[in-house]
Amino acid sequence: MKKVLVLGAGLVSRPLVRYLLEKGFLVTVASRTVAKAEQLIAGHERGRAVAFDIDTQPEALDGLVAECDLAVSLLPAPRHPLVAAACLKQRKHMVTTSYISPAMRQLDAEARKLDLIFLNEMGVDPGIDHMSAMQVVEEEKKKGNRLVGFVSWCGGLPAPEANDNPFGYKFSWSPKGVLTAARNGARYRRGGQLVEIPPEKLFADPALVDVPGVGKFEGYPNRDSLSYIDTYGFDPNIEEMFRGTLRNLGHCELYRGLIALGLLEDAPRQNFGGMKYLQLMENIVGKPAKGSIKKKLGARVAKRVIEALDYIGMFSREEVKPQQGSIMDVMAARMAEKLAYQPGERDMLIMRHDITFERPDKKRERITALMVDYGIPDGDSSMARTVSLPAAIGVRLILEGKISLRGVWAPVKEEIYRPALEELKQLNIGFTETRLQL
Numbered sequence: 001m002k003k004v005l006v007l008g009a010g011l012v013s014r015p016l017v018r019y020l021l022e023k024g025f026l027v028t029v030a031s032r033t034v035a036k037a038e039q040l041i042a043g044h045e046r047g048r049a050v051a052f053d054i055d056t057q058p059e060a061l062d063g064l065v066a067e068c069d070l071a072v073s074l075l076p077a078p079r080h081p082l083v084a085a086a087c088l089k090q091r092k093h094m095v096t097t098s099y100i101s102p103a104m105r106q107l108d109a110e111a112r113k114l115d116l117i118f119l120n121e122m123g124v125d126p127g128i129d130h131m132s133a134m135q136v137v138e139e140e141k142k143k144g145n146r147l148v149g150f151v152s153w154c155g156g157l158p159a160p161e162a163n164d165n166p167f168g169y170k171f172s173w174s175p176k177g178v179l180t181a182a183r184n185g186a187r188y189r190r191g192g193q194l195v196e197i198p199p200e201k202l203f204a205d206p207a208l209v210d211v212p213g214v215g216k217f218e219g220y221p222n223r224d225s226l227s228y229i230d231t232y233g234f235d236p237n238i239e240e241m242f243r244g245t246l247r248n249l250g251h252c253e254l255y256r257g258l259i260a261l262g263l264l265e266d267a268p269r270q271n272f273g274g275m276k277y278l279q280l281m282e283n284i285v286g287k288p289a290k291g292s293i294k295k296k297l298g299a300r301v302a303k304r305v306i307e308a309l310d311y312i313g314m315f316s317r318e319e320v321k322p323q324q325g326s327i328m329d330v331m332a333a334r335m336a337e338k339l340a341y342q343p344g345e346r347d348m349l350i351m352r353h354d355i356t357f358e359r360p361d362k363k364r365e366r367i368t369a370l371m372v373d374y375g376i377p378d379g380d381s382s383m384a385r386t387v388s389l390p391a392a393i394g395v396r397l398i399l400e401g402k403i404s405l406r407g408v409w410a411p412v413k414e415e416i417y418r419p420a421l422e423e424l425k426q427l428n429i430g431f432t433e434t435r436l437q438l
Contacts, residue, residue, distance in 0.1 A: 001026050001046070002399040005064055007054070007083060008074030009036035011173050012097075012123075015380050016072065016388035016395075021046050023396055030064055054079050065090045070395055072096070074388075076174070080104060084118060091116065093398050097123030097391050099223075100410060108408040117403060121410035122394040124349060124386035125154035125222075128371070128424070129243070130410055131390070131417035132431055133353050134232060136367055138414065140357050148239045148364065149356035150232075153209055153219055155246025156383045159346040159374055160215065166308040168248030170339045172347045172375075172383035175332040179264055181245075182255055186221035188242040197221055200259065203252035207244070211350055214372055217246040232412055246350055250304060257297050257305035258331075261285055266328040272320040277313060280320055280330065289315060312338040347375040349382040351431075356438070364438040369431045386429060393420045 002025050006017055009031035017040045020027050027044075029037035030052035041047030052060060054075060065071050065086040070093040073083040077098040084107055087094045091114050100120045111118050121127055129152055137147055157163070158170045171178065186197040197204075206218040225243040229236060258264055262284055272280065278289060286292035294302040309315065312334045321333055341347060351371040358364050375381040394416065397403045403415055411417050424430060 002070070003028070003068045004395055004399075005030065005068035005071040006074065007031075007052070007064075007071065009033065009040050010074060011171075011381070012384040012387040013074055014040055014388070015385050016074075016392040017041070017047070019389060019392035020395060025395075025399070028064070028068065054082060058082065061086045062089060065092055068092060070095065070399055072391060072395060073098075074391075076177070077101065080120075081107075087116065087118070088114060094118045095122055095391050095394050095398070096120045097127060097387050099126055100408060104408055112407040115406055117398060117406050118408045119394050119398065119403075119411065119416070120408065122391045123388070124156075124383070124390070125351070127390045127411060128386060128421075128429070129154055129351060129353075130232075130412050131421050132351070132369055132371070133355065134412050134414075134417055135421060136353065136355055136369055136433070137232070137234075140355075140367070144360050145357035145365070146359075147234060147355070148358050149241075149354075149366075150234065150238065151240060151242045151244070151354040153244045153246050153350070153352045154222075155217060155219075155350045157217075157246070157248060157348050157350065158341075159348040162341065162345040162347070163248060165339060166304070166311050167254065167335070167339055168251055170341050170345075170347065171336055172341065172381045173387070175336040175339075176328070179328050179332050179335075180266065182259070182264055183266070184223055186223055186225070188221050188225035189238065190240055190242065192237075192239050194226075195221075203256045203259075206252040209244075209246060209352070211246075211352060211372065212370070214348075214350065216249065217350070218249055218252050219244045219246050220252060221245075231410060240356070246352075253301060254304050254308055257293075257301045258308075260297060261293065261305070262327065263331055264328050266326045269324060269326055271324050272330065273323045275320045276317045277320055277334075278315050278317055281309070281314055284327065341375075341381070344377045345375075346377055347381045347383055349373045349386050366436045366438055368434045368436070370434075371429070371431045373429055385427075389424065389427060389429065390420055393423050 004025050004027050006029045021044045026046050028048045029040050030050045031037040032053040034051035037049035041049050073080050073096045080096050081103040183199050185199045188195050206220050209217050209219040222243045222245045225241050281289040290306050353369040356366045373382045
């Protein structure tokens with residue numbers, strides 16, 4: 001039996017662990033909180049839970065990796081290079097659901113030399129977005145159609161009936177990751193022209209995106225879309241190249257306000273011992289807190305921001321948690337507590353590609369591929385399923401010898417995306433397509 005090491009037992013881990021156990025693999029789940037790992041294993045005869053903290057026990061990583069055939073890192077993205085280094089040392093394959101970082105990219109040559117694959121971006125966004133888009137593009141290219149425009153949207157949100165708070169959001173993955181992403185800049189191409197968005201302008205001009213059968217959403221650019229021109233093998237002169245994030249209406253105005261108030265700053269680290277949330281807010285925005293917010297943001301924006309901050313208790317006289325960290329850490333902890341899914345509630349994952357082609361007769365056609373997936377009440381969330389099942393399928397394909405690629409990869413090659421998408425469809429995760437003549 002092949003052995004898989006899963007590092008991390010967070011919100012999206014369960015479907016991956018259960019899939020691998022059901023497929024006959026021996027699975028070790030290593031987590032800082034061993035009780036979470038034990039819960040994922042749930043007494044399965046092929047499962048094992050161990051306590052492991054990569055920050056305080058780095059010397060134990062080599063031993064854990066040495067015992068497996070492949071390591072899955074579901075740890076925070078900055079920890080992936082540490083896991084990759086151990087995989088190189090022990091000559092083991094690796095899978096992550098995270099973006100390929102520069103540090104990971106630098107390991108490509110050594111991984112190839114050691115006959116290893118480090119398969120990254122094998123989640124939903126990134127992951128299913130790549131695979132579904134590449135399948136459409138490659139099939140149209142075989143017909144002689146030329147790609148001229150690529151727009152892709154993705155959003156993980158509460159299902160409409162669970163959208164019941166001023167943030168229009170609930171957490172199905174790392175709160176700190178969500179807030180950190182809100183401080184990214186972005187680059188994309190539109191009308192053949194480069195567009196660069198600095199971090200402070202990320203939420204300045206949201207698009208209105210219609211999702212048939214669900215509703216309208218706000219959309220804003222997601223990181224560096226242009227980097228995917230090379231990843232996808234697109235023509236460098238493509239007219240439009242855009243990847244964006246979907247959120248409920250009002251999100252961008254709210255986050256503009258939070259950023260303007262300094263509530264999403266991740267530095268410096270501070271000591272909040274004994275401090276109350278209201279006191280912290282007064283230290284940041286001035287006294288009285290709500291009045292100062294109105295002066296800083298104007299009445300209309302302030303109303304939305306104050307309502308949201310009130311909802312998560314940022315004006316309360318409770319003691320601040322955590323006692324040490326950044327303002328962003330405090331916000332992330334408070335949002336994780338107050339914006340959690342309740343029993344029986346569903347989340348929703350939306351993905352929409354609008355891909356434009358020019359046919360040999362010079363006429364243009366747009367293909368819209370749409371996926372709307374819902375979580376299972378009192379079961380796995382859509383975010384957990386769509387993030388971790390692609391990774392689990394990737395693990396199986398690698399260990400069964402069905403992927404011959406070596407080095408550092410995202411799932412943009414047919415030998416990965418075709419079988420992965422076929423199996424996801426069997427798991428009720430798939431797309432519908434419509435065509436529009438332009």
